[in-house]
Amino acid sequence: xxxxxxQLIKITFDGIEVEVEPGxxxxxxxxxxxxxxxxxxSLVPPAMCYYKPLNASGGKCRxxxxxxxxxxxxxxxxxxxxxxxxxxxxxxxxxxxxxxxQGVLDTRKSIVEFLLINHPLDCPICDQAGECHLQDFAFExxxxxxxxxxxxxxxxxxxxxxxxxxxxxxxxLCYRCVYxxxxxxxxxxxxxxxxxxxSEISTYIEKAIDNDxxxxxxxxxxxxxxxxxxxxxxxxxxxTKPEDAHRDCDKCCGKxxxxxxxxxxxxxxxxxxxxxxVNDFICNTCRFDKKQTSDWVLEGPTKVKRSSVxxxxxxxxxxxxKPDFALKLAASQYKPVDDDRAYVTDEETIRQQSxxxxxxxxxxxxxxxxx
Amino acid sequence: xxxKILTEHINVPGIETFDVYRKQGGYTAVEKAIKTMTPExxxxxxKKSGVRGRGGAGFPMGMKWGFLAKPEGxxxxxxxxxxxxxxxxxxxHHLMKSIPHLLIEGMIISSxxxxxxxxxxxxxxxxxxxxRILEKAIEEAKAxxxxxxxILGSGYDLELVVQPGGGAYICGEETALLESLEGxxxxxxxxxxxxxxxxxxxxxxxxxxxxSISNMPWIINNGGDVYAAIxxxxxxxxxxxxxxxxxxxxxxxxxxxxxxxxxFLNSDEYCGxxxxxxxxxxxxxGGSSVxxxxxxxxxxxxxxxxxxMSYESLSDGGFATGTMLGSGGFIVFDETACIVRNTWNFSRxxxxxxxxxxxxxxxxxxxxxxxxxxxxxxxxxMHDVDLxxxxxxxxxxxxxxxxxxxxxxxxxxxxxxxRDEFVWHITNPHEATQPGAVYRGEMELA
Numbered sequence: 019x020x021x022x023x024x025q026l027i028k029i030t031f032d033g034i035e036v037e038v039e040p041g042x043x044x045x046x047x048x049x050x051x052x053x054x055x056x057x058x059x060s061l062v063p064p065a066m067c068y069y070k071p072l073n074a075s076g077g078k079c080r081x082x083x084x085x086x087x088x089x090x091x092x093x094x095x096x097x098x099x100x101x102x103x104x105x106x107x108x109x110x111x112x113x114x115x116x117x118x119x120q121g122v123l124d125t126r127k128s129i130v131e132f133l134l135i136n137h138p139l140d141c142p143i144c145d146q147a148g149e150c151h152l153q154d155f156a157f158e159x160x161x162x163x164x165x166x167x168x169x170x171x172x173x174x175x176x177x178x179x180x181x182x183x184x185x186x187x188x189x190x191l192c193y194r195c196v197y198x199x200x201x202x203x204x205x206x207x208x209x210x211x212x213x214x215x216x217s218e219i220s221t222y223i224e225k226a227i228d229n230d231x232x233x234x235x236x237x238x239x240x241x242x243x244x245x246x247x248x249x250x251x252x253x254x255x256x257x258t259k260p261e262d263a264h265r266d267c268d269k270c271c272g273k274x275x276x277x278x279x280x281x282x283x284x285x286x287x288x289x290x291x292x293x294x295x296v297n298d299f300i301c302n303t304c305r306f307d308k309k310q311t312s313d314w315v316l317e318g319p320t321k322v323k324r325s326s327v328x329x330x331x332x333x334x335x336x337x338x339x340k341p342d343f344a345l346k347l348a349a350s351q352y353k354p355v356d357d358d359r360a361y362v363t364d365e366e367t368i369r370q371q372s373x374x375x376x377x378x379x380x381x382x383x384x385x386x387x388x389x
Numbered sequence: 390x391x392x393k394i395l396t397e398h399i400n401v402p403g404i405e406t407f408d409v410y411r412k413q414g415g416y417t418a419v420e421k422a423i424k425t426m427t428p429e430x431x432x433x434x435x436k437k438s439g440v441r442g443r444g445g446a447g448f449p450m451g452m453k454w455g456f457l458a459k460p461e462g463x464x465x466x467x468x469x470x471x472x473x474x475x476x477x478x479x480x481x482h483h484l485m486k487s488i489p490h491l492l493i494e495g496m497i498i499s500s501x502x503x504x505x506x507x508x509x510x511x512x513x514x515x516x517x518x519x520x521r522i523l524e525k526a527i528e529e530a531k532a533x534x535x536x537x538x539x540i541l542g543s544g545y546d547l548e549l550v551v552q553p554g555g556g557a558y559i560c561g562e563e564t565a566l567l568e569s570l571e572g573x574x575x576x577x578x579x580x581x582x583x584x585x586x587x588x589x590x591x592x593x594x595x596x597x598x599x600x601s602i603s604n605m606p607w608i609i610n611n612g613g614d615v616y617a618a619i620x621x622x623x624x625x626x627x628x629x630x631x632x633x634x635x636x637x638x639x640x641x642x643x644x645x646x647x648x649x650x651x652x653f654l655n656s657d658e659y660c661g662x663x664x665x666x667x668x669x670x671x672x673x674x675g676g677s678s679v680x681x682x683x684x685x686x687x688x689x690x691x692x693x694x695x696x697x698m699s700y701e702s703l704s705d706g707g708f709a710t711g712t713m714l715g716s717g718g719f720i721v722f723d724e725t726a727c728i729v730r731n732t733w734n735f736s737r738x739x740x741x742x743x744x745x746x747x748x749x750x751x752x753x754x755x756x757x758x759x760x761x762x763x764x765x766x767x768x769x770x771m772h773d774v775d776l777x778x779x780x781x782x783x784x785x786x787x788x789x790x791x792x793x794x795x796x797x798x799x800x801x802x803x804x805x806x807x808r809d810e811f812v813w814h815i816t817n818p819h820e821a822t823q824p825g826a827v828y829r830g831e832m833e834l835a
Contacts, residue, residue, distance in 0.1 A: 076579075077579040077747075078746050078747050078748070078789070079748050080747050080748055080749055080787050080788070083787060099786045099787075100787060102579070105579055125783065128749070128783035129749065129787075132748045132749050132751075132752035132756075132783070133748050133752065135752050135756055136752060136755075165776055168756075168759040168760075190748070191748075193746075209574070212745075213557070213559075213741075213744055214740060214741065214743035214744065214745045214754065214755065215743070215745060215751050215752060215754075216745070217744075217751075382763075385766060385768070386762075
């Protein structure tokens with residue numbers, strides 16, 4: 019019997035028409051545009067919490083909010099609020115504005131600000147730096163200065179099992195690891211405790227995560243909150259060279275990326291697609307125990323398509339487009355971030371400023387204690 | 390005397406028992422509905438009455454019932470939202486503890502109308518004694534054949550379950566309530582799908598406030614049209630108002646919608662006026678999350694008309710000069726109240742109660758609280774005021790559930806109407822941090 023193809027739905031995303039299957043989300047439609055034409059990659063809304071392989075993920079970080087200027091052909095009214103593109107399904111005739119709408123971009127900028135106010139910004143010592151979604155997001159949409167003057171929330175590092183370390187201070191509460199633990203392993207022992215900005219990802223009373231697929235939480239983490247203890251502080255990711263490889267594994271597909279420094283395999287991760295999503299989850303044996311080239315059949319260098327310090331060895335400004343003046347944009351004239359502070363190079367001034375800032379912070383924490 | 394629908398018999402001794410409630414005409418509406426009416430007719434009466442959701446949003450209850458999906462073979466649920474935890478609102482608490490059978494009767498009628506065979510009352514966990522009162526009342530009703538299998542021989546079954554909450558404000562949001570009821574962490578869900586399509590256990594569900602449901606017995610007994618005749622315009626019926634603050638007689642009052650704010654505030658039947666020797670400074674009309682209004686805007690609208698206690702009149706002028714009826718938490722401030730301190734206090738509440746799921750609310754509520762704390766304690770700077778406005782704008786409308794809006798509105802409105810007071814706090818830190826110090830600039834001018 020011939021399969022009946024579902025009627026395709028036509029939507030307009032940032033002025034580009036695209037046909038997608040019913041039930042597709044706006045995010046997936048945008049990704050389809052970008053996959054067809056790589057030069058449009060900057061149109062795709064950023065995703066900090068949405069992760070296609072995980073059910074029910076998305077809608078939390080609000081980074082992907084877009085404006086729906088026309089709900090559908092039947093009901094052309096615009097949607098009153100910005101909608102999360104990762105979970106909003108397309109309708110026939112929908113018109114979506116992403117980078118063409120200043121309101122959307124302003125909101126996105128504020129989301130960066132919100133995500134960063136309690137983030138330690140310790141990129142120089144963070145293992146995720148270079149492949150961090152939050153870094154990319156902040157670079158593309160944020161501003162350099164912060165208006166946040168208060169103390170940031172901090173947590174102690176927790177060892178969950180022999181392989182994974184949790185550093186909650188960096189967490190942006192995307193819930194991806196919770197869904198991963200819930201959906202690909204049998205017994206979930208970690209979840210979210212407490213509320214609001216005090217909420218933390220945790221295993222109950224620091225219980226170790228002990229199952230064959232626990233390492234996947236490292237891959238899904240968009241920031242450096244969950245890190246590989248066998249790789250911690252070994253190397254900056256942009257100095258490592260990714261190679262696709264596979265092996266016969268009785269637990270998982272065995273398709274991985276090996277990260278080399280010289281001849282040494284520093285770490286093993288699952289293969290990721292253009293959007294940083296894992297293609298196939300891998301088991302802990304492949305990830306943590308097989309660190310010899312002889313364990314693997316090499317397939318060749320991994321292609322990293324998206325703007326990435328791994329492929330470019332630096333942030334490539336020409337891949338980051340802002341609307342309106344996108345065409346004018348060339349790497350040379352690109353001013354990556356809007357920062358109107360005076361540029362200070364004088365060491366004495368810098369020292370003086372940091373002393374003042376420290377005093378301010380100490381004064382404030384003292385007051386907070388007294389009140 | 391104004392019309393009383395909910396509190397007519399509330400002072401009858403022993404009204405919390407089945408026998409006394411029955412003697413006052415209780416459960417006649419259940420008999421009438423189940424024996425003589427079809428579920429569709431009951432829904433029709435609710436639609437006719439025009440009764441609007443009393444939990445805060447003011448969405449017409451009959452219309453909400455009309456949206457309920459009715460797929461074959463899938464159970465439907467009615468959930469009563471008794472997780473009343475808005476600062477300044479305490480009407481449902483009063484209603485449930487004093488006259489529990491009214492809610493139960495309303496639940497039976499509403500469940501019958503919606504075809505629900507299992508209904509839930511989700512009560513906030515702090516009200517353990519109210520839960521016991523409700524459970525006792527349910528036992529009594531069951532013993533009399535008004536609950537359980539084959540109610541009044543009609544073949545309709547209904548099981549009523551009282552579920553204590555864990556004490557989180559966020560669980561008053563309907564989808565968070567459903568998550569919590571399912572035994573999960575009380576995080577609001579993304580909408581759509583709406584609860585009317587996929588609610589409790591992925592089945593069609595209606596979530597209604599205690600007060601909305603408690604109106605049903607009267608509507609069935611007297612007819613939706615009669616109910617719709619009470620009130621003004623699209624604000625039909627009566628409303629319980631929880632009055633608190635600097636007034637002579639704080640308490641829960643039932644008003645006919647359309648009473649003027651001035652009458653409600655000053656007449657002896659209701660609040661009895663501001664406490665002696667003081668005068669009105671500001672007023673929050675519908676619970677802590679609605680915008681605060683200064684005295685001159687709460688009595689008259691921007692057009693100079695009398696402001697009435699109704700959904701439309703209170704929201705006249707939008708948020709620039711209006712507010713909302715919300716859940717009816719009427720908080721009155723006289724000139725001794727410091728708006729900055731009050732805003733900080735509200736903000737602290739929302740920071741504490743944010744579930745932490747979506748980033749604008751999780752980070753923004755904490756940020757606003759810290760900035761307000763700074764201003765209140767004399768360490769603010771002038772750009773902090775604009776920073777607060779900006780943060781509140783960035784939270785509003787960008788969150789999963791309305792808690793973000795609820796956190797942003799009080800801050801934004803306080804700055805909109807009392808900016809000089811914030812500025813005074815910043816420019817006179819020493820004076821402002823003295824115990825009991827309040828900005829009196831406006832009064833000096835007057």
